[in-house]
Amino acid sequence: MSDWNAKIIEEFRANEGRVGGRFEGGTLLLLHTVGRRSGVERVNPLAYFPDGDRYVIIASKGGAPTNPDWYHNLLATPHVTVEVGTETFEVDAVEITGEDRELLWKRIVERMPGFGEYEKNTDRIIPLIALTRAV
Numbered sequence: 001m002s003d004w005n006a007k008i009i010e011e012f013r014a015n016e017g018r019v020g021g022r023f024e025g026g027t028l029l030l031l032h033t034v035g036r037r038s039g040v041e042r043v044n045p046l047a048y049f050p051d052g053d054r055y056v057i058i059a060s061k062g063g064a065p066t067n068p069d070w071y072h073n074l075l076a077t078p079h080v081t082v083e084v085g086t087e088t089f090e091v092d093a094v095e096i097t098g099e100d101r102e103l104l105w106k107r108i109v110e111r112m113p114g115f116g117e118y119e120k121n122t123d124r125i126i127p128l129i130a131l132t133r134a135v
Helices: 003-014 069-076 098-111 114-120
Strands: 028-034 041-051 054-058 079-084 087-096 128-133
Touching: 003 028, 003 041, 028 054, 028 069, 041 069, 041 098, 054 098, 087 098, 098 114, 098 128
Parallel strands: none
Antiparallel strands: 028 041, 028 079, 041 054, 054 128, 079 087, 087 128
């Protein structure tokens, strides 16, 4: 795990899910995945967009030409754990596609314009993943 992620995770856990810096005032969760090749647990701090009873995460990777590793890990094992605020719980992940994705993408970019900038930096369609509490 990078030092940058480790510091955000530490701050998140020490402050009941709140962090400063570029995430200050935003919605942030910690996504736990298992490496599809390594089998090693990974934890990634991610901005999320609340949408009803689901948490929508954005596989932007800062507008890089490839999707982030956590995205591939999530497709391989879509039943994972997240930390939101002081709560830790299991979720099921489903990629959002088609018209639902397009409408949601517009709402996300209106609220978090940085993701629109990331979109300009890449030729790929940035995936959106819905996380819904597992029952």
